[in-house]
Amino acid sequence: xxxxxxxxxxxxxxxxxxxxxxxxxxxxxxxxxxxxxxxxxxxxxxxxxxxxxxxxxxxxxxxxxxxxxxxxxxxxxxxxxxxxxxxxxxxxxxxxxxxxxxxxxxxxxxxxxxxxxxxxxxxxxxxxxxxxxxxxxxxxxxxxxxxxxxxxxxxxxxxxxxxxxxxxxxxxxxxxxxxxxxxxxxxxxxxxxxxxxxxxxxxxxxxxxxxxxxxxxxxxxxxxxxxxxxxxxxxxxxxxxxxxxxxxxxxxxxxxxxxxxxxxxxxxxxxxxxxxxxxxxxxxxxxxxxxxxxxxxxxxxxxxxxxxxxxxxxxxxxxxxx
Amino acid sequence: xxxxxxxxxxxxxxxxxxxxxxxxxxxxxxxxxxxxxxxxxxxxxxxxxxxxxxxxxxxxxxxxxxxxxxxxxxxxxxxxxxxxxxxxxxxxxxxxxxxxxxxxxxxxxxxxxxxxxxxxxxxxxxxxxxxxxxxxxxxxxxxxxxxxxxxxxxxxxxxxxxxxxxxxxxxxxxxxxxxxxxxxxxxxxxxxxxxxxxxxxxxxxxxxxxxxxxxxxxxxxxxxxxxxxxxxxxxxxxxxxxxxxxxxxx
Numbered sequence: 001x002x003x004x005x006x007x008x009x010x011x012x013x014x015x016x017x018x019x020x021x022x023x024x025x026x027x028x029x030x031x032x033x034x035x036x037x038x039x040x041x042x043x044x045x046x047x048x049x050x051x052x053x054x055x056x057x058x059x060x061x062x063x064x065x066x067x068x069x070x071x072x073x074x075x076x077x078x079x080x081x082x083x084x085x086x087x088x089x090x091x092x093x094x095x096x097x098x099x100x101x102x103x104x105x106x107x108x109x110x111x112x113x114x115x116x117x118x119x120x121x122x123x124x125x126x127x128x129x130x131x132x133x134x135x136x137x138x139x140x141x142x143x144x145x146x147x148x149x150x151x152x153x154x155x156x157x158x159x160x161x162x163x164x165x166x167x168x169x170x171x172x173x174x175x176x177x178x179x180x181x182x183x184x185x186x187x188x189x190x191x192x193x194x195x196x197x198x199x200x201x202x203x204x205x206x207x208x209x210x211x212x213x214x215x216x217x218x219x220x221x222x223x224x225x226x227x228x229x230x231x232x233x234x235x236x237x238x239x240x241x242x243x244x245x246x247x248x249x250x251x252x253x254x255x256x257x258x259x260x261x262x263x264x265x266x267x268x269x270x271x272x273x274x275x276x277x278x279x280x281x282x283x284x285x286x287x288x289x290x291x292x293x294x295x296x297x298x299x300x301x302x303x304x305x306x307x308x309x310x311x312x313x314x315x316x317x318x319x320x321x322x
Numbered sequence: 323x324x325x326x327x328x329x330x331x332x333x334x335x336x337x338x339x340x341x342x343x344x345x346x347x348x349x350x351x352x353x354x355x356x357x358x359x360x361x362x363x364x365x366x367x368x369x370x371x372x373x374x375x376x377x378x379x380x381x382x383x384x385x386x387x388x389x390x391x392x393x394x395x396x397x398x399x400x401x402x403x404x405x406x407x408x409x410x411x412x413x414x415x416x417x418x419x420x421x422x423x424x425x426x427x428x429x430x431x432x433x434x435x436x437x438x439x440x441x442x443x444x445x446x447x448x449x450x451x452x453x454x455x456x457x458x459x460x461x462x463x464x465x466x467x468x469x470x471x472x473x474x475x476x477x478x479x480x481x482x483x484x485x486x487x488x489x490x491x492x493x494x495x496x497x498x499x500x501x502x503x504x505x506x507x508x509x510x511x512x513x514x515x516x517x518x519x520x521x522x523x524x525x526x527x528x529x530x531x532x533x534x535x536x537x538x539x540x541x542x543x544x545x546x547x548x549x550x551x552x553x554x555x556x557x558x559x560x561x562x563x564x565x566x567x568x569x570x571x572x
Contacts, residue, residue: 004377007380007383008376008380010383011376011379011380011382011383014382014383014386015382041379044372045376047373048372048373048374048376049373051369051370051373052373052374057366057369058365058366058368058369058370058373059362059365059366059369060369061368061369061370061372061373062364062365062366062367062368062369062372063365063369064369065368065369065372066347066365066368068343069343069344069346069347070347072341072343073341073343073344073347074341074344075341084393085393085394085395087398090392090393090394090395090397090398091395091398092395093393093394093395093398094394094395094396094398094399094402095395097394097395097399098399099399099403101391101394101395101396101399102396102399102432104387104390104391105387105388105391105396105430105431105432106430108384108387108430108431108492109430109431109490109491112491112492113514116491116512116514117514133510133512135512136491136512136513136514137377137380137513140380140381140383140384140491140492141380141383144383144384144386144387145383147384147387148386148387148390151387151390151391152390155390155391155394157390162390162393163386163387163389163390164386165389166385166386166389166390166392166393167385167386167387167388167389167390168385168389169389170385170388170389170392171382171385176343177342178379178382179343179379180342180343180346181378181379181494181495181497181498181501182372182375182376182378182379182498182501183343183346183347184346184498184502185371185375185378185498185501185502185505185506186346186350186367186368186371186372186375187332187346187349187350187353188371188502188506189367189370189371189375189502189505189506190350190353190354190359190364190367190368190371191325191328191329191353192506192507193354193357193359193363193367194325194328194353194354194356194357194358194359195325195357196325196326196328196329196353196357199323199325199326200326200329227333230333230336230337231332231333231336231337232336232337232339233336233342234495235494235495235498236332236336236342236345238495238498238499238502239502240329240332242502242503243506247503247507258503258509258511259511259512259515259516259518259519260519262499262503262511262516263488263496263499263516263517263519263520264519264520264522264523266488266495266498266499267485267488267520267523270484270485270488270495273484274480274481274484278336278337278339282480283480285438285439286438286442286476286479286480287473287476289438289439289442289443290438290442290443290447290472290473290475290476292469292472292473293465293469294469294473297469297470297472297473297476298473298476298477298480300473301470301473301474301476301477302477302480302481304534305477305481305527305530305531305534308526308530309485309523309526309527309530312523312526312530313523316522316523316526320522321519
């Protein structure tokens with residue numbers, strides 16, 4: 001049986017290998033900080049296995065997480081000059097490979113879907129092939145590995161170092177932002193442990209008339225929207241609003257369907273992202289790139305859509321998820 | 323009640339554009355202390371929730387293959403395809419088609435083939451403008467209308483990727499939801515189910531925004547007529563003033 005932990009080790013190993021590459025990359029002015037960040041992250045992926053099965057204490061991992069936060073938070077990570085192809089060469093290569101370039105990319109979701117939907121239906125010698133409950137995650141891992149093989153075959157690339165370097169370039173350009181979702185998850189867990197959800201839940205119950213489903217759904221979605229507009233980030237709004245309304249009221253009290261409530265709630269937050277200058281990379285950067293006089297031009301083009309979709313999201317949860 | 327100050331830390335931190343990682347770290351520690359957790363308990367919570375939420379970060383495993391494809395011209399090939407599809411359409415129809423392509427490709431995990439720098443500036447905005455210019459008898463567009471076309475080119479890209487990517491099970495937002503809920507509430511959600519529940523909103527997004535883009539053609543047409551009429555009047559005025567001046571000299 002393929003276990004989810006093996007896959008986490010593979011991800012950890014990829015981070016560690018890339019950290020070694022970063023350590024020797026003299027084109028990166030912050031190579032030591034960058035290497036420390038990704039290397040430590042990779043090691044945390046291994047150590048976590050022990051924390052999950054209670055064979056290792058969790059406190060050292062907590063310290064490591066705080067170190068990661070400091071390395072990324074105080075801008076000690078950077079990026080090197082990636083050894084890659086230029087625009088003209090890419091145009092030439094695109095002409096040579098054509099639409100074959102899409103095959104490896106489409107392999108990932110195809111294999112992931114097969115692993116999630118088809119493979120669990122079969123037994124292999126009395127055991128499931130993939131660990132139960134982790135089929136989707138494992139499917140992504142298997143899909144990525146298969147896609148890499150397909151990609152190297154389609155593109156006639158023999159050296160494994162080439163995709164590793166290319167992936168490292170993407171990793172460095174995303175930087176610490178890549179771990180932000182996981183850190184927000186950690187923050188959500190601390191909120192829960194400290195009782196934030198219970199407190200906000202009490203306020204919500206006091207404000208909301210009992211059993212008012214539509215009002216509760218609207219509060220969740222509009223709350224996601226407003227928090228996202230203020231913070232510029234739906235990911236940050238999600239732990240707060242889910243602890244306040246989504247989980248205690250919509251799911252526990254009103255027995256909502258969890259995947260539906262939460263997925264659509266997140267999308268209500270995305271409506272907020274469309275409207276806010278705080279989400280600079282989505283709204284202000286395009287205006288600058290397109291040399292617009294009115295830097296709010298894209299936001300103005302998006303606001304009516306965002307408003308209608310917010311209402312759609314409220315109705316989808318109210319009609320189909322409760 | 324006092325633990326709610328932790329939420330305030332998050333809101334203020336993000337609203338004043340501090341480094342998000344630091345905001346998260348400080349908010350976690352502050353909230354934990356206010357909630358009467360001991361420092362060791364806070365560290366343990368940091369550690370345990372990190373360990374149980376690793377699935378949020380695993381999309382990094384797709385980076386090598388995506389990087390390999392990008393260095394071999396993935397984005398360039400996507401541009402060629404779009405250019406083939408859209409060379410004879412009106413502005414609104416072209417942008418609607420792009421919206422659809424962007425949603426569908428993002429839904430199968432290809433978020434990086436588009437974007438303001440990758441596709442909008444080099445291709446989508448120029449093609450949308452060229453289509454509007456064809457409607458303007460090949461004349462350059464008045465500034466106000468050019469701005470509007472460009473803003474909608476950026477908008478179609480953003481709406482497309484936002485309401486397409488969540489149908490892909492390995493995107494950050496989906497993994498954030500499963501990671502958060504599974505480690506906080508000790509339950510089990512599958513990313514695939516969340517991704518499927520993103521589809522209704524994705525369809526709504528296409529209908530709403532696509533409908534607005536199709537209406538954009540009529541708006542542009544009307545505005546072009548008004549602006550051109552104004553310009554013609556101004557031109558006439560200038561012309562007649564010029565002739566009067568000429569007459570007086572004579």
